[in-house]
Amino acid sequence: MIIESLLDTDLYKFTMQQCVLHQFPGAEVEYRFKCRTPGVDLRPFLDEIREEIRHLTTLTFTEGELDYLRGLRFIKNDYVEFLSLFHLKEKYVEVKPSDDYPCGIDIHIAGPWLHTILFEIPVLAIVNEVYFRRMYPDLTEEEGERRLDAKIRMILDEPENAELRISDYGTRRRFSRAWQEKVILRLRDGLGYHFLGTSNVFFAKKHGLLPLGTMAHEYLQACQALGPRLRDSQVFGFEMWAKEYRGDLGIALSDVYGMEPFLKDFDMYFCKLFDGARHDSGDPFVWGERMIEHWTKNKCDPRSKSLIFSDALTIPRVLELWRRFRGRVGLGFGIGTNLMNDRGPTPLNVVIKMVRANGQPVAKISDAPEKGMCEDESYLNYLRQVFGIDR
Structure with missing residues (x-):
């Protein structure tokens, strides 16, 4: 399987999750997947992606992994104890075909922020690896x-x-x-x-x-x-x-x-x-x-x-x-x-972005407009107005 450890993710997921545990334990959020690469159809790989995500939800932290996290100077013991009981729950992630998205699939993650924050990086890694091993099975290194x-x-x-x-x-x-x-x-x-x-x-x-x-x-x-x-x-x-x-x-x-x-x-x-x-x-x-x-x-x-x-x-x-x-x-x-991902084939430009928190839209208005992502255009316009952003 593609993901065999819950440590197979970026450090900032743990630093943010610890902050969520202590500062925002009751927050509810939603995330959505987006493929920015034109001409990519992910529907043929849907079952394989689902199978890999299902396996991801069976993983727990080992004692050795917990000890490693506990040894990082900024990680607190109560958070490590929380992780000792943690696993990603399949009920919080839905993967389905959809004609609403150019890539042909919709990945929607929704639930308590504390329990969904660790989905993003491994799910993106799964989508990438499934796609490239299926599209380029004979590619040499x-x-x-x-x-x-x-x-x-x-x-x-x-x-x-x-x-x-x-x-x-x-x-x-x-x-x-x-x-x-x-x-x-x-x-x-x-x-x-x-x-x-x-x-x-x-x-x-x-x-x-x-x-x-x-x-x-x-x-x-x-x-x-x-x-x-x-x-x-x-x-x-x-x-x-x-x-x-x-x-x-x-x-x-x-x-x-x-x-x-x-x-x-x-x-x-x-x-x-x-x-x-x-x-x-x-x-x-x-x-x-x-x-x-x-x-x-x-x-x-x-x-x-x-x-x-x-x-x-x-x-x-x-x-x-x-x-x-x-x-x-x-x-x-x-x-x-x-x-x-620089081996010859064009890399996928895929993201999973938060689109709602506590039931209300949230958005990013970056210095590169194509990097923005929001499901509510009226909220995006309001956000621009509040922060005095013209574009």
Whole structure:
């Protein structure tokens, strides 16, 4: 089976789930799947996807896995005890054919946030692996290895690369679990200290790597329904995160409402409290310059902060960003699809996004309009009005 451990997911799912347990234990949410790649029909693979998800819902955490999580400095014991009783429940996920979606299937996840938050990453990994093993059963690894070796050489050949680090953020869109592991090991052995770690907790544990991650868009989206006032939902999200982690895991996500609302809300208090910010849409060079300027205006030395880039990165783009910003600010690069699904066939651009929380619509209005997802256009227009967003 594709997923054999509940650790086979991104670290930020656990950090967010812990926050949900302590801060929002009663929240109810809905998620929906979307395939952004045109011309893809997933209906022939529906039964296989269902079978894999059914297996996913039988998994529980082993004692060794729980001990590993307990050893992470920011994971609290009561949360680990909760996970010792946890499993994903099949009743919360529905997979069915649908003509309403271009890819031909609908994946809908609904239930308590605490009990549904861990579905997203493994379900996306399942869809990807089922699709690629069925569509390309005879594909060899030769081309993928050639491309990967070329990327490693580009990093090693970059002048003044002593502080350059990249990380794997590719679980959700990987070609396969076996390929992700092979890539991780090749990066570890080929790049040495230039390979910082992986967002995948299973592989971090298995290979003694650094697990990486803080928050995702769904956290700040849910706060639209959980906070006291919609306009203050981003501030509320940051405050509740700080309440949970007391300054740890201090990388703020900047593109749920776009750059302008983020900078308005990310005032001197948050500039000093958080260690950095993560870029996931829009022009990364403009974003980086504006973040440096914003920290400077708010009496923070940018060199003490970090810019984390994670939007559709390739190695050439990483090197461009490195050359622009090195020495001016801390830098991190989380590379997903381009590392974990670059073997020749066009990768799938698939997502699972939160669309409702506590019965009301939630939305993301990023700096890349195609990344937005909302099922209620009137709510989306209202959200734009509240945050003063023209587009």
